[in-house]
Amino acid sequence: MRILVFGTTGQLARELLRRAPEGVAVQAVGRDTADLTDPAACAAAVAATDADLILNAAAYTAVDQAETDRATADLVNGEAPGAMARAAAARGLPFLHVSTDYVFDGSGTRPWSEGDPVAPLGAYGASKLLGEHRVAEAGGQAVILRTAWVFSAHGKNFVKTMLRVGAEREVLSVVDDQRGGPTAATDIADALFTIAAAFGKGRGVPGIYHFAGAPTVSWADFAEAIFAASSLPRKPVVNRIPSSDYPTPAKRPGNSALDCSLLVKTYGITQPDWRKSLADVIGELEAEA
Ligand SMILES: NC(=O)C1=CN([C@@H]2O[C@H](COP(=O)(O)OP(=O)(O)OC[C@H]3O[C@@H](n4cnc5c(N)ncnc54)[C@H](OP(=O)(O)O)[C@@H]3O)[C@@H](O)[C@H]2O)C=CC1
């Protein structure tokens, strides 16, 4: 099976390139070939491909920056995936897309199910929701995988930020009232390959699915786990704060927990334990250093 992947340098794109199972060839295209601010270029890449399936791993992920750059976020996260999905549908090719917990408003404490009402708090979440709508409207065989709190040994993420800042400070203030499921890019890549294989066998089931690591924690809990798993000589103390003490341009959801049972039922993909994947990522980072 051949998979055309949009994105080459991102956390997820890199793991897709590294973890393709035997018999799967990943052809990744970057900004030079398909800039997502140019939806027509994305459609052209789909029209020209000899791949059996299309996977979009590229996105505008700068949550705060999106607040003042809404047009670019909507183009990259909304219109470009829409153009990819329409071009894939026109050729009868399955399309796998990735979305986010930030489409929810974060109310309540119950983990969000796929059919729950969406109400993004910020421009990034709104742009990802636009992408979900555009992909659904395209009418093809599409899967939208909503994930959360992605980390890996590469790119920008909370784990790397904590290790960098934690090496310099004795005390770190981290929000304790936003809860979610940290998810390793390696685990998302593997889940997407499982879904792709199902489509390869004619057994793919289109729709929206949730996929996040377990257990659900706060960012402060996650920070403590990161320091515990690291071999920092002097581990910083995590000072637990409310979000109101950590002002940011974009408001984040309080309850980001995703109910992932539909993916288990449909594809047999279980929730990964992020503590295991965190140990692997920290191992990789410390081996590189
Ligand atoms: N990061 C997270 O915490 C979460 C991410 N997600 C979703 O998961 C998916 C993967 O995210 P992740 O791997 O973390 O993202 P990254 O920020 O690590 O990577 C984003 C990728 O998109 C590419 N990209 C951005 N803008 C453009 C553009 N205009 N044209 C072409 N390529 C572009 C980047 O390329 P370049 O290097 O050239 O900029 C990069 O390869 C996305 O859909 C994201 O919304 C969902 C939940 C949480």
Ligand SMILES: Cc1cn([C@H]2C[C@H](O)[C@@H](COP(=O)(O)OP(=O)(O)O[C@H]3O[C@@H](C)C(=O)[C@@H](O)[C@H]3O)O2)c(=O)[nH]c1=O
């Ligand atoms: C660095 C730092 C962050 N924080 C807070 C800010 C924020 O609420 C939380 C996490 O910080 P981040 O900057 O990683 O958060 P953020 O960029 O909002 O992460 C999100 O990215 C997008 C792409 C997604 O789709 C989401 O699932 C989610 O992963 O921790 C602290 O409390 N203390 C700190 O020292």
Ligand SMILES: [Mg+2]
């Ligand atoms: Mg990033």
